[in-house]
Amino acid sequence: xxxxxxxxxxxxxxxxxxxxxxxxxxxxxxxxxxxxxxxxxxxxxxxxxxxxxxxxxxxxxxxxxxxxxxxxxxxxxxxxxxxxxxxxxxxxxxxxxxxxxxxxxxxxxxxxxxxxxxxxxxxxxxxxxxxxxxxxxxxxxxxxxxxxxxxxxxxxxxxxxxxxxxxxxxxxxxxxxxxxxxxxxxxxxxxxxxxxxxxxxxxxxxxxxxxxxxxxxxxxxxxxxxxxxxxxxxxxxxxxxxxxxxxxxxxxxxxxxxxxxxxxxxxxxxxxxxxxxxxxxxxxxxxxxxxxxxxxxxxxxxxxxxxxxxxxxxxxxxxxxxxxxxxxxxxxxxxxxxxxxxxxxxxxxxxxxxxxxxxxxxxxxxxxxxxxxxxxxxxxxxxxxxxxxxxxxxxxxxxxxxxxxxxxxxxxxxxxxxxxxxxxx
Amino acid sequence: xxxxxxxxxxxxxxxxxxxxxxxxxxxxxxxxxxxxxxxxxxxxxxxxxxxxxxxxxxxxxxxxxxxxxxxxxxxxxxxxxxxxxxxxxxxxxxxxxxxxxxxxxxxxxxxxxxxxxxxxxxxxxxxxxxxxxxxxxxxxxxxxxxxxxxxxxxxxxxxxxxxxxxxxxxxxxxxxxxxxxxxxxxxxxxxxxxxxxxxxxxxxxxxxxxxxxxxxxxxxxxxxxxxxxxxxxxxxxxxxxxxxxxxxxxxxxxxxxxxxxxxxxxxxxxxxxxxxxxxxxxxxxxxxxxxxxxxxxxxxxxxxxxxxxxxxxxxxxxxxxxxxxxxxxxxxxxxxxxxxxxxxxxxxxxxxxxxxxxxxxxxxxxxxxxxxxxxxxxxxxxxxxxxxxxxxxxxxxxxxxxxxxxxxxxxxxxxxxxxxxxxxxxxxxxxxxxxxxxxxxxxxxxxxxxxxxxxxxxxxxxxxxxxxxxxxxxxxxxxxxxxxxxxxxxxxxxxxxxxxxxxxxxxxxxxxxxxxxxxx
Numbered sequence: 013x014x015x016x017x018x019x020x021x022x023x024x025x026x027x028x029x030x031x032x033x034x035x036x037x038x039x040x041x042x043x044x045x046x047x048x049x050x051x052x053x054x055x056x057x058x059x060x061x062x063x064x065x066x067x068x069x070x071x072x073x074x075x076x077x078x079x080x081x082x083x084x085x086x087x088x089x090x091x092x093x094x095x096x097x098x099x100x101x102x103x104x105x106x107x108x109x110x111x112x113x114x115x116x117x118x119x120x121x122x123x124x125x126x127x128x129x130x131x132x133x134x135x136x137x138x139x140x141x142x143x144x145x146x147x148x149x150x151x152x153x154x155x156x157x158x159x160x161x162x163x164x165x166x167x168x169x170x171x172x173x174x175x176x177x178x179x180x181x182x183x184x185x186x187x188x189x190x191x192x193x194x195x196x197x198x199x200x201x202x203x204x205x206x207x208x209x210x211x212x213x214x215x216x217x218x219x220x221x222x223x224x225x226x227x228x229x230x231x232x233x234x235x236x237x238x239x240x241x242x243x244x245x246x247x248x249x250x251x252x253x254x255x256x257x258x259x260x261x262x263x264x265x266x267x268x269x270x271x272x273x274x275x276x277x278x279x280x281x282x283x284x285x286x287x288x289x290x291x292x293x294x295x296x297x298x299x300x301x302x303x304x305x306x307x308x309x310x311x312x313x314x315x316x317x318x319x320x321x322x323x324x325x326x327x328x329x330x331x332x333x334x335x336x337x338x339x340x341x342x343x344x345x346x347x348x349x350x351x352x353x354x355x356x357x358x359x360x361x362x363x364x365x366x367x368x369x370x371x372x373x374x375x376x377x378x379x380x381x382x383x384x385x386x387x388x389x390x391x392x393x394x395x396x397x398x399x400x401x402x403x404x405x406x407x408x409x410x411x412x413x414x415x416x417x418x419x420x421x422x423x424x425x426x427x428x429x430x431x432x433x434x435x436x437x
Numbered sequence: 438x439x440x441x442x443x444x445x446x447x448x449x450x451x452x453x454x455x456x457x458x459x460x461x462x463x464x465x466x467x468x469x470x471x472x473x474x475x476x477x478x479x480x481x482x483x484x485x486x487x488x489x490x491x492x493x494x495x496x497x498x499x500x501x502x503x504x505x506x507x508x509x510x511x512x513x514x515x516x517x518x519x520x521x522x523x524x525x526x527x528x529x530x531x532x533x534x535x536x537x538x539x540x541x542x543x544x545x546x547x548x549x550x551x552x553x554x555x556x557x558x559x560x561x562x563x564x565x566x567x568x569x570x571x572x573x574x575x576x577x578x579x580x581x582x583x584x585x586x587x588x589x590x591x592x593x594x595x596x597x598x599x600x601x602x603x604x605x606x607x608x609x610x611x612x613x614x615x616x617x618x619x620x621x622x623x624x625x626x627x628x629x630x631x632x633x634x635x636x637x638x639x640x641x642x643x644x645x646x647x648x649x650x651x652x653x654x655x656x657x658x659x660x661x662x663x664x665x666x667x668x669x670x671x672x673x674x675x676x677x678x679x680x681x682x683x684x685x686x687x688x689x690x691x692x693x694x695x696x697x698x699x700x701x702x703x704x705x706x707x708x709x710x711x712x713x714x715x716x717x718x719x720x721x722x723x724x725x726x727x728x729x730x731x732x733x734x735x736x737x738x739x740x741x742x743x744x745x746x747x748x749x750x751x752x753x754x755x756x757x758x759x760x761x762x763x764x765x766x767x768x769x770x771x772x773x774x775x776x777x778x779x780x781x782x783x784x785x786x787x788x789x790x791x792x793x794x795x796x797x798x799x800x801x802x803x804x805x806x807x808x809x810x811x812x813x814x815x816x817x818x819x820x821x822x823x824x825x826x827x828x829x830x831x832x833x834x835x836x837x838x839x840x841x842x843x844x845x846x847x848x849x850x851x852x853x854x855x856x857x858x859x860x861x862x863x864x865x866x867x868x869x870x871x872x873x874x875x876x877x878x879x880x881x882x883x884x885x886x887x888x889x890x891x892x893x894x895x896x897x898x899x900x901x902x903x904x905x906x907x908x909x910x911x912x913x914x915x916x917x918x919x920x921x922x923x924x925x926x927x928x929x930x931x932x933x934x935x936x937x938x939x940x941x942x943x944x945x946x947x948x949x950x951x952x953x954x955x956x957x
Contacts, residue, residue, distance in 0.1 A: 297548040305528055305539050312526035315488075316540030317511035425530060 033104045040097035040116050047120060048090040051127035055083045061126045062133035065268055067141040072259065073270030075137070082130045089123045121389070128396055139392045140385075141272045145346060147377075147384025148279050149174065149355070152338035153362020154369060154376035155286055156331040162294065162371060163327030164307035166431040168224035169209050170335045171359025172231030173202040177339025179235040182243065182350035185252025191344055194252050198343070199336035205231065206332020210325050217433035236352045243350055250349045255279065279345040282337065283377075291373040303327055307427035310434040320434045335359070357410075364413050371427065379416075386412045439502030441466045441630050442518075442599050447496035449482055456482040458654040459496070464599065469621060469631045471645035471662075473638075475674055475871035476842065479654040480634050484601050488520050489513045500599075519597030521588045523604045529577035534559060536576055537591050555594075562593045567623055581729065582613035589620065600624065601632045606640060610729050611899060611932030618644045636674070636872075638667045639900075652676055675872050683904045685883045690907065691720030692755075694860050694891035695741070700750035702736045702915075710736045712915035713750070720859065723882070723892040725906030725923065727899060729935055733915040734895045735777060738864045741893065742774045743767040754860060768797055773853035777864040777895070779842075783849045786838035790830050791819035793837045794852050826851035827877070843874030850878060854885055861885055864895045879905060899931060913937040 059082040065075040093116050099105065105112050125134060153170050160167035177198035185194025205227050212223040243250040255278040263274035273280070294300040303323055305313040310320045342354055361383050368382075369375025386408045394402025442464040449457040456479045464470050474480045485491045487498065489507040498505050505516045513519070527536050534555050543551040556572040563570050568586045576584060585605065592600055602621070606614040621631055621644060635641060641648055641662065648660040650673040658673055671679045695718040702711035711733045718724045726734055739745035741752055743764040752760045759767050768774070776782035784793050795804050795815050803814045819833035828847045830840055837848055846866070853861065863882060867875040882905060886892050896902050902909055906923040911934040919934050933940055 296550060298542045298544050298550055299548055301531075301535060301539060301542060301550060305531070308528045308530060309526070312528055313539065315510040315520075315522075315526050317509070317514070318540055428529070 033109070034101065036109060036113060037097050037101035040093055040100055040113070043116055043120050044090045044093035044097060047086055047093060047123045051123055052083055052086045052090075055086070055127075055130060057081075057083050059083060059130045061085070061129045061131070063125075063129070064133055064135040065137045067138040067271050068135060070271050070275065072275060073265050073267055075267035077133070078136070080126065082126050085126050086123050089119045089126075093119050128393055132396065134392070134396065137268060137271060139388050141276065142391070143381065143385040143388040144272060144280055145277060145384070146387040147380040148277075148283050148341050148345070149338045149358045150362045150365050150383050151283055151377050151380030152286070152334055152341070153359045154365040154380055155290055155373060156334040156338065157363050157366035158290070158294075158371055158373060158376060159327050159331040159334060161366070161430050162307045162427055163303050163324050164310060164427055164429040164432060164434070165210070165213055165324055165328050166220040166224070167206075167209060167328065167331055168221060168360070168363065169205060169227035170331070170338075170362055171355060171357065172224075172228035173205045173332055173335035174339035174342075174355045174359045175235050175353070176205055176231045177202040177336040178342045178354060179238060179243075179350050181340040181343040182250055182252050183238070185344060186249050189253060191253045191255060194344055195337070195340045198340035199333055202336030202339060203329060203332045206328050206335070209332075210328040213433065214321060214324050214328070217435070220431050220433075232353065235350075239350060239352050252343055252348070254343075254348050255345050277345045279337070279341045286334065286337075287373050287377055294373065304427070307429055310429050310432075314434075314436065320436075324434070338362070361410075361413055364417055368416055370425070382416070383413065439499070440464060441501060442632075443499040443502075444483075444487070445497050445499070447483065447486060447493045447498075449479075449486060449491060449493050451482075455654050457486070457493070460651070460654075460656055462649065462656075464630050464632060466630055467625045467628055468647065469625055469633055469645045471641040471648045472632055472634045472651065473636065473641055473648055473670060473674060474651035475636060475873075476869055477871065478651045478674075480651055481603065482654075483651075484520065484603060484632070484634060487513065487518060487601065514595050514597065517596065517598035518601065519592030519595060519599070520601040520603060521585065521592065521605055523607060525584050525588055527576045527584055527587060529575070531576060532572065533570055533574055533576060533579075533587050533590075534572040536587055537572075537594050541595060558594060559590060562590050566593065566620065566627065568620060580613075581608045581731075582610070582616065585609070585613075585617065586620070589624075597629075599630050599632070601634070603634045604636075605633070606635070606637065608730060608897075610935045611928065612936045613729075614640070638670050641670065642667070650674055671872055677873075679872055680876060683879045683883060685905075686887070688721050688887065688907070690722040691889060693717045694720050694755055695893060696751075696753045697737075697741070698751040698753070700737075700740065700752065701748040702733070702740050702745065703748050704736065710915050711740070714912075714915075714917045716910055716917060716920070718860070718891040718893050720891050721886055721889045722907045723886050723894055723905050725902035725909045726893065726895045726912055727902045727909055727931055727935055728897065728912035730897045732912045734897075734912055735864070737912070738774070738777065738862055738893075738895055741767075742772070742862055771858050772860040772862065773856060773858045775846075775849055775853055775861070775863040775866045777868070779845055779849055779868075780838075784837050784845060787836050789834050790823070790828070790837050790840070790848060791815050791833040793848050794819050794822050794833075797852060797856065822848075822851040822855060825855070826881075843870045846870060846874065846878065850881055854881060858885075859890060861890055861892045862895075863892065865897070866894070867896075867898070867901060875901075899928060899935070903928060903931070911935055 061080050061082045063078040065078055066073070096112050096116055100109070100112065128134070153174065156170050157167055180201040181194045181198030184197035185191060188194065209223055209227055212218045213220040257276060258278055258281070260274040264270045266274070294304065302313065302318050305318065306320050306323045314320050339355065343350060347354065362380070365376050365379035365383055368379035369377070390405040390408045393400065393405050440463045444460060444462040447457050447460045460483060472480050482491065486493050487507065489509045489512050492508070498507060500516045500518070507513050507516060531539070534552050537559055538550070538555040543554045545551045559570070559572045562568065568590055570583060570586050570590065576587060579587070589600070605617060609617060621633070625631060633645060642665065645662050648662055648665060648670070650657050650660065650670065652674060660670060660673070697714065697716045700711055700714050701709070704710045716724065726737065728734055736745055740747050743762050743766070746761050750760070751758060754767070754770055754772065757770070759770065780786060785796065792815065795818060798804060799810065799815070804811055804818070816833060822828065823830060823833060826847050828851060829844050837845060840848070861882070866878050866882065870878070882892060882894070894902065894905055903923060908920060909923050909926065909931065910917045910920045911931060913935065914937065918937065918939060930940055
């Protein structure tokens with residue numbers, strides 16, 4: 013019969029989106045007005061802003077500084093936003109709406125930076141470079157979440173795993189004086205916590221949120237205890253070796269991109285390697301197909317001979333491994349010593365990045381970079397001596413997380429069996 | 438030659454119930470064997486044993502004369518046994534190819550999926566057995582009938598010789614069901630053997646070569662579809678005489694009780710699920726809404742009963758606007774709701790029978806004084822209801838979740854119909870019930886209508902709609918594509934309408950003499 017072979021196309025209701033269209037346009041106008049009024053006020057017309065385009069302390073891949081007249085730049089940005097807002101209100105951008113909102117947002121950030129650095133110089137490349145570094149734990153946390161949740165296990169214990177791995181890396185790295193052993197033990201500690209999460213939520217079918225919360229509380233407590241009792245008392249136990257900058261030949265000589273992406277930390281390369289492996293493995297291999305099927309419809313997978321329980325353990329353990337790398341990054345790639353609660357909720361922001369990235373590794377990287385940038389913006393501005401209190405600026409990444417989650421999430425596909433324990437009959 | 442499948446003395450004991458009691462079964466090659474029985478008769482248990490989900494306590498399974506042990510679905514497939522589940526085992530966000538290959542994927546270069554090879558094989562199977570499907574489509578975009586084809590292809594891909602169909606027509610339109618029967622015939626012609634589980638008598642007579650009837654875990658007899666008839670089979674199934682035809686007089690409808698005007702509803706993802714529909718239900722009239730599940734009927738019921746918000750349009754009860762009012766306001770106005778999913782929406786399963794019987798009125802006199810519940814009155818009410826509605830329960834104090842499906846449904850019917858109501862919204866009131874309970878609930882609904890109550894009846898079972906309704910509205914993809922008088926329309930026409938095919942006006946007219954009103 014002809015009817016039954018056609019595919020179904022769902023008709024969408026559009027009434028709500030027209031309100032959204034106008035609201036978006038009005039917000040864009042407000043941004044334009046804000047850039048003009050707030051940033052150009054009391055600005056002499058000959059003020060210059062200098063953007064340094066090479067991260068500090070590097071002499072490969074140099075790029076000339078970018079010097080712009082502040083007032084004119086701001087006016088141009090304001091007009092640019094106004095034009096987008098106008099088109100938005102009159103015609104709407106349809107599918108491009110989000111892209112345009114993004115452009116307005118970028119214009120706002122650039123305007124903000126120009127204003128803040130007016131008459132001074134701001135190392136833009138350094139800021140981007142630190143964005144990438146700050147994105148590492150968030151993105152790896154998101155990858156860890158993707159591994160678990162694609163197989164149907166909600167894992168909010170990533171934060172706890174990262175914290176534990178950080179503490180263990182610091183301790184074992186210091187004792188063995190080996191950077192690799194520090195990393196290895198950090199990963200093992202996270203794996204043990206992942207195993208615990210697996211046993212609680214897969215075998216004993218405890219609510220996965222509760223199991224995750226328990227692990228987070230346990231990690232916070234035990235790391236604080238060891239830190240106070242040993243790491244702070246015996247400083248030699250909190251002095252692990254660190255990965256140094258590693259320069260990739262040729263690629264590192266590209267201006268701007270080279271210093272940011274190809275002359276940096278071991279963990280940044282590792283993040284990209286995991287990204288590529290995960291992206292391909294999830295969508296092009298038998299392993300990935302089976303893992304996703306377990307997260308979507310475990311019963312169907314079971315009737316086809318796929319071991320649901322085993323697959324979920326494997327996924328949670330791999331998630332633990334990645335979370336362990338993320339935790340070790342703080343010690344071996346970034347700070348060089350353990351401080352209590354140093355992961356500061358980045359594991360949770362990693363989960364936000366996972367959701368924002370629609371459970372896709374590439375999407376999660378993009379979201380992770382956004383959050384990393386917000387983080388770096390906060391710290392950079394407090395260094396510049398901005399009028400905005402630095403404590404307020406440091407809330408920026410969390411603020412952006414909230415806005416982004418409220419505004420853009422809810423449209424993607426969540427694995428259908430996410431968070432549901434599997435009961436074999 | 439040995440029969441392709443033989444079960445000998447299969448016995449399975451569950452706590453408190455003997456689900457299968459020494460069942461013997463023989464399936465010949467190229468045969469369609471219908472397994473007929475009420476819900477809870479033990480059909481599903483038997484098939485789950487065959488499919489490796491349960492282990493039998495006694496008995497043996499022989500495939501091609503050789504004894505096999507089946508510990509898992511994988512073992513079953515290895516022995517050539519495949520099952521088309523009632524609830525499809527398909528992953529909506531995967532393509533047809535991915536669904537078919539899952540679990541036995543061809544790979545290249547280590548672990549990379551060879552989608553092309555699978556797609557090729559799907560095309561071969563689809564050509565050989567006339568199962569039209571596009572390997573690259575996502576399953577979620579396919580109509581139910583095609584999804585079922587994907588399930589069948591999954592089994593053929595794994596070289597299944599014996600195919601078990603578990604209530605396969607429950608989700609299909611009559612046309613899709615006919616198409617499935619053609620597929621089944623084609624499969625047996627090419628040497629496959631089929632076990633067909635159902636409780637629908639008509640289908641059994643139409644498609645099977647042999648009928649086996651199971652009651653309370655025992656084989657009660659075999660029948661030849663050529664000589665058997667509906668009535669005889671129903672009696673074998675239930676074990677007593679049943680009245681298959683609902684007796685009801687012709688009644689003149691009264692005033693409009695429920696009127697729906699230009700209603701538009703969207704689901705949580707803002708998909709349009711009800712697309713500008715209008716309908717009226719009169720006092721003393723049963724308006725049946727026919728349609729394949731998922732065409733907006735669920736949302737229609739939810740909007741009328743206040744469980745889901747309308748985007749636009751108007752719903753009036755006795756002339757009073759009740760659009761987007763709260764369920765309590767709508768209930769108190771004099772309406773009753775028998776929900777589609779009795780366990781999720783109709784009952785609080787851990788609560789007792791007595792408590793469930795006052796879920797709509799527990800806060801009113803005489804069941805409550807101020808904030809204190811009056812348990813003696815609640816109990817009194819429960820005892821009366823249990824007697825009046827023949828609810829089989831050990832006591833009013835047991836939790837309602839321990840009752841059988843039929844008795845759970847009777848608790849809902851008792852609660853809803855015992856109140857003074859002028860509108861009854863009944864959504865799939867007999868879903869999953871046995872013939873005896875169906876008979877009882879049908880009688881109660883007709884009785885309510887005879888008392889002058891307006892009834893909005895939603896059901897995907899065409900037989901139920903035709904038997905009970907005075908007028909029938911057909912929903913397809915959120916629209917009412919036709920409204921007709923029940924005694925003036927043929928089943929075939931309704932089937933076509935349910936599939937979204939609007940017959941030429943003349944065609945309906947010639948079959949039914951008169952089209953009352955058809956909104957195209």
